Amino acid sequence: MTAQIIDGKAFAGDLRAKVAAMVPAFRAKAGRAPGLAVVLVGEDPASQVYVRNKHKMTIEAGMESFEHRLPADTSQDALIALVHQLNADPSVDGILVQLPLPRQIDESAVLAAIDPDKDVDGFHVVNVGRLSTGMAGYVPCTPLGCVMLLKDRLGDLSGKDAVVIGRSNIVGKPMAQLLLAENCTVTVAHSRTANLPEVVRRADIVVAAVGRPEMVKGDWIKPGAIVIDVGINRVPGAGPGKTKLVGDVDFAEAVEVAGAITPVPGGVGPMTIAVLLRNTLVAAHRLAGVPYEKGAI
Numbered sequence: 001m002t003a004q005i006i007d008g009k010a011f012a013g014d015l016r017a018k019v020a021a022m023v024p025a026f027r028a029k030a031g032r033a034p035g036l037a038v039v040l041v042g043e044d045p046a047s048q049v050y051v052r053n054k055h056k057m058t059i060e061a062g063m064e065s066f067e068h069r070l071p072a073d074t075s076q077d078a079l080i081a082l083v084h085q086l087n088a089d090p091s092v093d094g095i096l097v098q099l100p101l102p103r104q105i106d107e108s109a110v111l112a113a114i115d116p117d118k119d120v121d122g123f124h125v126v127n128v129g130r131l132s133t134g135m136a137g138y139v140p141c142t143p144l145g146c147v148m149l150l151k152d153r154l155g156d157l158s159g160k161d162a163v164v165i166g167r168s169n170i171v172g173k174p175m176a177q178l179l180l181a182e183n184c185t186v187t188v189a190h191s192r193t194a195n196l197p198e199v200v201r202r203a204d205i206v207v208a209a210v211g212r213p214e215m216v217k218g219d220w221i222k223p224g225a226i227v228i229d230v231g232i233n234r235v236p237g238a239g240p241g242k243t244k245l246v247g248d249v250d251f252a253e254a255v256e257v258a259g260a261i262t263p264v265p266g267g268v269g270p271m272t273i274a275v276l277l278r279n280t281l282v283a284a285h286r287l288a289g290v291p292y293e294k295g296a297i
């Protein structure tokens with residue numbers, strides 16, 4: 001049996017179309033477009049690609065995109081001053097500071113400076129606390145995108161055994177919180193986990209967010225399990241100087257065992273940007289006082 005391939009790119013395209021379809025009504029009521037500000041510090045090539053894609057898709061959704069590019073030697077105070085300026089700007093509904101930041105800058109200090117009501121990444125401690133206590137708030141885009149794909153495939157997730165590999169603040173931990181909120185039995189694995197293959201073999205749902213190319217092997221997967229591969233790893237490709245993207249899961253092996261699996265590229269990655277636009281639309285409604293039908297998208 002070969003796994004079904006979960007087409008995150010198509011799902012994300014539908015989600016972006018739904019967001020775009022709601023923008024004209026918002027514009028009519030609020031007298032302005034939703035606005036997303038993206039701040040990039042330094043010249044990391046991968047980050048530049050993501051920021052360019054975000055800008056393009058924000059415009060395509062009918063929203064305003066404000067790009068702020070700062071040099072790699074920017075001070076923490078200067079970055080926080082920009083964040084304060086964006087907090088106060090009524091045309092900005094969402095603020096995203098691209099991570100990772102250069103080493104002279106304390107990430108948590110910058111995230112703490114973002115107005116929680118504009119924190120469309122869901123990284124501010126207030127939104128982290130809201131997620132873990134079941135209050136409404138902004139949920140990190142990548143994990144929320146993963147849950148959307150899982151619910152589309154499985155419907156109700158109640159009672160499923162889920163294993164999340166990775167415990168970062170931006171993927172693993174919020175992923176575990178969301179699965180818990182969906183009534184999964186959640187195990188969070190990490191670099192100190194003993195017998196990782198055995199732990200993964202128990203899971204009906206496997207979410208891999210590790211950053212190690214093709215680490216999760218086919219014989220770690222319970223037959224029929226759903227595999228969500230968050231990993232984005234650039235590795236040498238066919239031919240000199242060529243590179244390709246692979247996930248944290250050995251796709252060729254896992255596809256023979258899993259019930260369904262996300263590919264890399266074309267799986268979770270495109271969902272992240274679509275959810276970012278969705279969160280920005282929600283933020284715009286809240287900040288402008290325009291009612292947003294709960295669960296509209």
Ligand SMILES: NC(=O)C1=CN([C@@H]2O[C@H](COP(=O)(O)OP(=O)(O)OC[C@H]3O[C@@H](n4cnc5c(N)ncnc54)[C@H](OP(=O)(O)O)[C@@H]3O)[C@@H](O)[C@H]2O)C=CC1
Nearest residue numbers: 142166167168171190191209210211230231232268269272
């Ligand atoms: N598709 C998307 O939109 C996004 C993709 N990503 C990708 O997801 C991956 C993870 O990102 P991120 O969470 O930021 O990464 P981090 O490096 O912040 O976290 C990696 C986690 O994996 C764990 N880990 C490392 N090695 C092992 C191992 N051998 N066995 C088990 N666990 C291990 C670490 O454990 P410990 O805590 O013990 O060190 C850590 O918790 C990356 O490939 C990244 O590029 C990230 C964000 C968005």
Ligand SMILES: Nc1nc(=O)c2c([nH]1)NC[C@@H]1CN(c3ccc(C(=O)N[C@@H](CCC(=O)O)C(=O)O)cc3)C=[N+]21
Nearest residue numbers: 050096097098099100121232265266267269270272273
């Ligand atoms: N504040 C902040 N928020 C983030 O959400 C954030 C961040 N910082 N820093 C970096 C990570 C990574 N990330 C991705 C977004 C889209 C794709 C994506 O679209 N991937 C495509 C391929 C893209 C390519 O070809 O390189 C795909 O998987 O099909 C991947 C990764 C968001 N991140």
Ligand SMILES: [Mg+2]
Nearest residue numbers: 099100168170
């Ligand atoms: Mg990190």
